[in-house]
Amino acid sequence: MTVHAYGAHAGDQPLVAMQIQRRTPGPRDVQIAIAYCGVCHSDLHQVRAEWAGTRFPCVPGHEIVGKVAAVGAEVSGFQPGDLVGVGCIVDSCRQCAECDDGLENYCDGMVGTYNGPTADAPGHTLGGYSQQIVVDQRYVLRVRHDEAQLAAVAPLLCAGVTTWSPLRHWKAGPGKKVGVVGIGGLGHMAVKLAHALGAHVVAFTTSDSKREAALALGADEVVVSRNAGEMAAHGTSFELILNTVAAPHNLDAFLQLLKRDGAMVLVGAPATPHPSPAVFNLIMKRRTLAGSLIGGIPETQEMLDFCAEHGVVADIELIRADGINDAYERMLKGDVKYRFVIDTATLGG
Numbered sequence: 565m566t567v568h569a570y571g572a573h574a575g576d577q578p579l580v581a582m583q584i585q586r587r588t589p590g591p592r593d594v595q596i597a598i599a600y601c602g603v604c605h606s607d608l609h610q611v612r613a614e615w616a617g618t619r620f621p622c623v624p625g626h627e628i629v630g631k632v633a634a635v636g637a638e639v640s641g642f643q644p645g646d647l648v649g650v651g652c653i654v655d656s657c658r659q660c661a662e663c664d665d666g667l668e669n670y671c672d673g674m675v676g677t678y679n680g681p682t683a684d685a686p687g688h689t690l691g692g693y694s695q696q697i698v699v700d701q702r703y704v705l706r707v708r709h710d711e712a713q714l715a716a717v718a719p720l721l722c723a724g725v726t727t728w729s730p731l732r733h734w735k736a737g738p739g740k741k742v743g744v745v746g747i748g749g750l751g752h753m754a755v756k757l758a759h760a761l762g763a764h765v766v767a768f769t770t771s772d773s774k775r776e777a778a779l780a781l782g783a784d785e786v787v788v789s790r791n792a793g794e795m796a797a798h799g800t801s802f803e804l805i806l807n808t809v810a811a812p813h814n815l816d817a818f819l820q821l822l823k824r825d826g827a828m829v830l831v832g833a834p835a836t837p838h839p840s841p842a843v844f845n846l847i848m849k850r851r852t853l854a855g856s857l858i859g860g861i862p863e864t865q866e867m868l869d870f871c872a873e874h875g876v877v878a879d880i881e882l883i884r885a886d887g888i889n890d891a892y893e894r895m896l897k898g899d900v901k902y903r904f905v906i907d908t909a910t911l912g913g
C-alpha cells in the first residue's frame with residue numbers, strides 16, 4: 565500500500581513530503597494507522613547523517629502510537645481498533661541470548677524502526693513520520709492510557725523506555741539519590757519516572773529558564789550545572805546519574821558527584837566523543853561509567869503499564885508534519901518543553 569510520509573532524500577536536505585510503500589500484512593503482522601509520532605533527537609542525528617550509515621530516503625520516527633487497522637491470521641492479542649505503540653525495534657534474530665532475555669535492544673540482529681535492514685522496499689526500514697506501519701506482533705506494544713492522552717504517550721516509546729531501562733537496572737527507588745543531566749525529551753521523562761519510582765531526583769540543566777519547570781516535572785532539586793557552587797554543594801552524594809546530553813561535554817563535573825560505587829550512565833549519543841574522563845575520578849571511589857541503549861520489548865511494556873497506572877505521560881508540543889524542519893532547529897536550541905509530537909493527520913493530501 566502507498567502511504568504519505570515525511571522524510572529526507574539526503575543528509576544535507578530538509579525533510580519533505582513523500583510517498584512510501586508498506587507491505588501487505590503477513591500472518592504475524594499488525595497494520596497500524598499511526599495517529600502520532602514523537603520527534604527524538606536521534607531522528608535528527610540520523611536524518612542529517614551525523615551518525616555513520618544513514619540510508620536514504622530516510623523517514624525517521626520511532627515513538628509511534630496509533631490504532632490497529634488490520635491483523636494477520638496468526639496474530640493473537642491484538643485486534644482492529646486496539647491502541648498500540650511501536651518503539652525503536654521492529655525485528656531481531658529471535659534466537660540469541662539477548663532475544664531470549666527480552667533484551668532485543670542488545671541483539672546483533674536488531675532491526676531499527678527506521679534505517680534498519682529489511683526485505684521491504686526500499687531495502688531499509690522507514691519510520692513513524694508516516695500514516696501507516698506494518699510490524700510483526702512480537703514488537704507491538706499495548707497502550708493502556710486513555711485515548712485522549714495518546715499524543716502524550718508517544719514519547720514513552722523511546723524517551724520513556726530509554727530512561728526507564730537504566731533507572732530499573734541501577735535500581736532507582738526510595739532512599740536513592742538520582743541525578744538527571746539534560747532536561748530535554750529524555751531528561752524530562754527520566755525526572756518523571758525516577759520521581760514516580762520514589763527516588764530523590766536532582767535535575768541538572770544548562771538552562772536557567774528550566775529551573776522552575778524541572779521542579780514541576782517532579783525534581784526535588786534543580787542545579788544549573790554551569791554554576792560551580794551549586795554543583796559542589798552536592799558533594800559526593802549520588803547513587804546514580806543519568807546523562808542524556810546530546811553534545812560532548814565535561815563528564816568529570818558529574819562523575820565527581822557520585823558516592824562510592826555510584827554509576828553515571830550515558831544515554832545521550834553525541835556525534836563526536838566526550839573528552840575522556842579523568843581516571844582518578846573513577847578509581848578513587850570505585851565509580852562506574854556506563855551506557856545504556858533504549859530497552860527491550862518486555863521492559864517497554866512494563867514501562868507503558870507503569871505509566872498508565874501512575875498517570876505518567878510526556879509534556880509535548882503537537883506540530884504539523886510540515887513543521888518538522890523548524891522543530892529540529894528549535895530542538896537544537898533546547899527550545900521545546902519537552903517533546904515535539906507530529907500529528908499524522910497533517911501528512912499528505
Ligand code: NAP
Nearest residue numbers: 605606746747748749750769770809810811832833857858
Ligand atoms: P533533546 O530533547 O535535544 O535534549 C537534550 C538536552 O541536553 C537538552 O535539552 C539540553 O538540556 C541538553 N543539552 C543539549 N546540548 C547541550 C550542550 N551543548 N551542552 C549541555 N547540555 C546540552 O534530546 P533527546 O531527544 O532527549 O536526546 C538526547 C540524546 O540521547 C541524543 O543524543 C539522542 O540521540 C540520544 N538518545 C539515546 C538513546 C539511547 O538508547 N541511548 C535513545 C534515544 C535518544 P538542558 O537545557 O537542560 O541543559
Ligand code: ZN
Nearest residue numbers: 604606722723
Ligand atoms: Zn529515540
Ligand code: ZN
Nearest residue numbers: 657660663671
Ligand atoms: Zn537476537
